[in-house]
Amino acid sequence: MDLSNPISAVIPTLEGQVLRVLAGTSQPLTASTIARLVSRGSAPGVRVALRRLAATGTVVQDQVGSQYEYRANRAHAAWSAIQSAVDFANGFRTRLDAQIAHLVAESAQGARVTCAVFGSTARGTADVDSDIDLLLVVPDDAPEVLTESMSRRVAEGVEAFTGNPANVLLLTAGQRDEMVGRDDALVRSWRAEARTVHGPALLPTAKEA
Template sequence: MDLGQPVRAVVPSLDGPVLTVLAGLATPISGREVGRLVGTASPAGVQRVLTRLAAEGVVHAERRTNTVYYSTNREHLAWPAVEVLAGLRRELLGRIAERVQAWSVPVHTAAVFGSLARGEGNTDSDVDLLLVRADDLTGEQSQVWEEQVDALVTAVQAWTGNRAQPYEISVQELRAHVDAGEPIVQSWQREAITLAGRDVTAVLRSVAR
């Protein structure tokens, strides 16, 4: 799955990103602004998509002086499908959170970072997971923990087609990473999205000396 534009998994054309932008807005915007938010498309290409979507009735087009403003038509029969496709990134984060929160050996902190957290990436990008475990796991708990992580990796790949890359670390090891100034810590501080357990920022602050 394209982690930057998950909708492309089903709608590989420019229509998908344009619909994703419009689905996340509550007020009409100009075609130029839609193009700016889509980011990787020509203005002419975005305008062609908007014109077609307006002809299909999926979006409303309203002319104001010399500018046409576009907004979603949430009454359209196709709109529920658009909502699902536009919300694929949110759905993925929700599924990971739900899975991790149900673990029998609880996670201290679970988060995503990297391209998924930044809303970037492509079909070759990994789903980067930060999984912080307690320091005092018993032998049996450690085995269950590994089974949980393996099951999550398998599930993420089934959900997305992308490889999950878990970064497993204990609280003590996390403290050592912070003390050593490991570059990956800056990535966690800057972009990580907490999905379960303690907030990443709070945990990093608590282990800093």
């Protein structure tokens, strides 16, 4: 799925983004304002999407002077389904993080494991072709059979949940600490963008380091 535009998994056309914008306000908006607020799509494309939505009645078009304004028609029979799609999109990052945490907890068998999301998914720029980059940090004495099984189960579960392949980087705590000690470039990127979704913090704070 397009991780930076999750509503496209339900409404794959530009209409999905337009509906998400209009669902977020009770105020009428012009086509140019909506075009600025959607994450992708051209102004002409937004105008076409608005005309289509107005034709279905899910969006109301009002002429104000020489221009048109648009607002969501929450009285429409389909609005509850639209709102569900919008709520799904707005809450997707939280749902994804919770699902990853669940998969790790389920497969860690009580081991103290840290899992963090990094890369384009953490930056909010991932699209339909993006992998989901995950880092698993396991205890130094964790059995190899456990860590390999956990990596595989987490990767499979994340791909089933999103449709995107998961790229799992597995490190022991000692390996992670060695990378921190030499200020590895990857560590610097983790400091800038990674978010821990399960277990202890991925990296010490500047005060602790």
